[in-house]
Amino acid sequence: MKNDNVIQVKNLTKKFGDFTAVDSISFEVKKGEIFGFLGANGAGKTTAMKMLIGISKPTSGSAQIADFDVYTHTEDIKKNIGYMSQKFALYDDLTVRENSTFFGGIYGLSRAQIKEKTMQLIEELNLQAVANELVGSLPLGWKQKIAFSVALLHNPKIIFLDEPTGGVDPITRRQFWEMIYKTANNGTTIFVTTHYMDEAEYCDRVSIMVNGKIEALDTPKKLKEQFKATDMNEVFLKLARG
Amino acid sequence: MSISVKHISKSFKNTTAINDVSFEVKEGELFGLIGPDGAGKTTIFRILTTLLFADKGTATVAGYDVITNYKDIRNNVGYMPGRFSLYQDLTVEENLTFFATIFDTTIEENYDLIKDIYIQIEPFKNRRAGALSGGMKQKLALCCALIHKPKVLFLDEPTTGVDPVSRKEFWEMLKRLQQKGITILVSTPYMDEAILCDRIALIQNGQLLQIDTPQQIAKQYPKKIYAISADNIYQLIIHLKAYKHSYSVYPFGEFVHYTDKRADFDLKELVLFLEDRNIKNSRIQQTEATIEDTFMELAK
Numbered sequence: 001m002k003n004d005n006v007i008q009v010k011n012l013t014k015k016f017g018d019f020t021a022v023d024s025i026s027f028e029v030k031k032g033e034i035f036g037f038l039g040a041n042g043a044g045k046t047t048a049m050k051m052l053i054g055i056s057k058p059t060s061g062s063a064q065i066a067d068f069d070v071y072t073h074t075e076d077i078k079k080n081i082g083y084m085s086q087k088f089a090l091y092d093d094l095t096v097r098e099n100s101t102f103f104g105g106i107y108g109l110s111r112a113q114i115k116e117k118t119m120q121l122i123e124e125l126n127l128q129a130v131a132n133e134l135v136g137s138l139p140l141g142w143k144q145k146i147a148f149s150v151a152l153l154h155n156p157k158i159i160f161l162d163e164p165t166g167g168v169d170p171i172t173r174r175q176f177w178e179m180i181y182k183t184a185n186n187g188t189t190i191f192v193t194t195h196y197m198d199e200a201e202y203c204d205r206v207s208i209m210v211n212g213k214i215e216a217l218d219t220p221k222k223l224k225e226q227f228k229a230t231d232m233n234e235v236f237l238k239l240a241r242g
Numbered sequence: 243m244s245i246s247v248k249h250i251s252k253s254f255k256n257t258t259a260i261n262d263v264s265f266e267v268k269e270g271e272l273f274g275l276i277g278p279d280g281a282g283k284t285t286i287f288r289i290l291t292t293l294l295f296a297d298k299g300t301a302t303v304a305g306y307d308v309i310t311n312y313k314d315i316r317n318n319v320g321y322m323p324g325r326f327s328l329y330q331d332l333t334v335e336e337n338l339t340f341f342a343t344i345f346d347t348t349i350e351e352n353y354d355l356i357k358d359i360y361i362q363i364e365p366f367k368n369r370r371a372g373a374l375s376g377g378m379k380q381k382l383a384l385c386c387a388l389i390h391k392p393k394v395l396f397l398d399e400p401t402t403g404v405d406p407v408s409r410k411e412f413w414e415m416l417k418r419l420q421q422k423g424i425t426i427l428v429s430t431p432y433m434d435e436a437i438l439c440d441r442i443a444l445i446q447n448g449q450l451l452q453i454d455t456p457q458q459i460a461k462q463y464p465k466k467i468y469a470i471s472a473d474n475i476y477q478l479i480i481h482l483k484a485y486k487h488s489y490s491v492y493p494f495g496e497f498v499h500y501t502d503k504r505a506d507f508d509l510k511e512l513v514l515f516l517e518d519r520n521i522k523n524s525r526i527q528q529t530e531a532t533i534e535d536t537f538m539e540l541a542k
Contacts, residue, residue, distance in 0.1 A: 039405070040405040040406075040407050040408065041375065041376045041377055041403075041404060041405045041408060042375045042376070042377070043405075086403075139279075139280050140278070140279040140280055141278070141279075163403065166402065166403055166431075167278060167279035167399075167402055167431045168278060168279065168431075169277070169278030169279075169281075169431075169446065169541065170278070170433060170492075170534050170537055170538050170541075171492075171538050171541060171542070172278075174492050174493055177493060178476075178479065178493075181475070181476035181479070182476070184476075185476055195403065195404065195405055195406065195409075196432075197406055197495075198494060198495040201495035201496045202475070202493060202495075220496060221496070231495060231496075232495070233406055233434075236405075236406050236407070237406060237407060237410065240405065240406070240407045
């Protein structure tokens with residue numbers, strides 16, 4: 001049976017001792033969808049994401065990522081997804097070109113592919129002038145755009161973005177979202193967390209986690225109707241404040 | 243004036259961190275430095291808290307010069323750096339006692355000032371600071387910065403990476419502190435927090451773009467802004483950008499904020515253009531500028 005869900009999660013749970021960090025969450029994400037994964041600090045987002053990208057074993061429940069099982073096929077998952085976070089994305093003491101070459105190698109691309117993809121990346125982001133500069137010397141907004149492109153080098157089916165725009169200036173933040181739109185439009189699924197509630201509005205669907213559970217999941221429009229709110233910020237405050 | 247900064251510049255090797263920055267903060271004011279990472283906010287904080295010398299310019303805090311009277315400043319200000327800087331292996335209570343003792347005071351003496359905040363973390367007073375959640379660390383850091391009853395409080399990006407609920411609570415705490423007569427200089431990359439300040443300075447690439455009340459800054463936006471929505475926002479953005487009269491096109495939540503190169507134009511033209519490009523269910527209405535609109539226009 002043909003299935004266009006690239007993420008399928010059912011009753012996924014993670015416990016640390018007595019503490020249930022992720023409490024039986026279930027959802028699906030479609031191909032090419034922009035899925036916003038929201039929640040307060042400590043709600044369990046990071047723990048859930050770690051299970052989805054295959055670096056943390058669930059306590060119970062099931063999840064398929066790009067048709068691979070999170071218990072048994074974590075290496076296949078890693079080959080088929082991209083990941084970037086605000087905290088770690090690129091090596092500051094490598095140049096733009098070196099970072100691209102390095103990550104291309106990690107993702108198992110051939111030399112010819114790496115060369116071509118790196119050129120393409122530099123061209124698309126207009127980085128000709130700084131291609132041989134250390135990434136550490138570039139503004140944060142540029143770094144995040146490069147990191148996003150690097151995470152796409154191996155044409156992953158899904159890209160996981162963990163607060164990709166934190167602290168980025170408003171213009172670059174919007175350019176970043178245009179890159180997200182374009183990528184989703186080309187069929188790559190976007191799974192993104194953010195604390196900017198205006199960015200939640202850019203997602204096709206949004207889930208909001210509270211104390212380890214998904215308490216709401218729908219399009220921004222329907223969530224606003226459901227919670228009688230004028231924007232996503234209000235939805236979030238109503239839900240997460242309990 | 244509680245803080246006075248005159249023509250301050252600072253460079254690190256080849257990078258200019260801040261360039262000819264001047265501003266004043268009145269006594270009891272809640273003043274915001276609004277700008278992205280790398281704008282120079284932290285450099286300004288470090289100069290004002292006497293942790294860094296400026297290359298050029300002068301500054302006073304609580305009436306004291308940042309160079310000649312640095313010791314007086316240190317006794318009269320509280321500083322919460324962007325990075326969590328308490329002792330991770332001391333407990334909540336030990337950290338607070340430690341900071342009170344360095345400033346030659348006790349928790350009891352100034353308990354009034356921190357009470358509202360401290361009672362929220364008191365149940366965990368025997369937990370090591372390193373084991374606290376982000377929100378609790380932030381509250382403890384604020385208590386430690388306040389325990390010697392400073393005249394001026396410096397908060398460098400206290401809400402970065404913090405969820406909207408905790409951000410809202412944090413700003414409510416700041417408002418209460420302000421009512422107790424403390425002058426507050428706070429920095430943030432979140433433009434929506436700007437409206438919570440009495441006055442703000444917008445900063446980018448080491449330069450102040452504008453200083454005023456948030457209301458005044460938003461009002462000075464030079465163009466008419468139209469909020470446009472449609473079924474497919476991505477297609478809407480692409481076509482608006484390609485429209486020959488478009489001046490700026492920025493996504494804003496469920497809308498796209500659009501400005502036109504022409505001072506006056508017939509909206510019907512734009513409606514027809516979008517219809518012609520097969521943009522479904524587009525709606526256009528004029529809207530008020532926000533601080534973020536202004537910031538992007540100034541930074542353009």
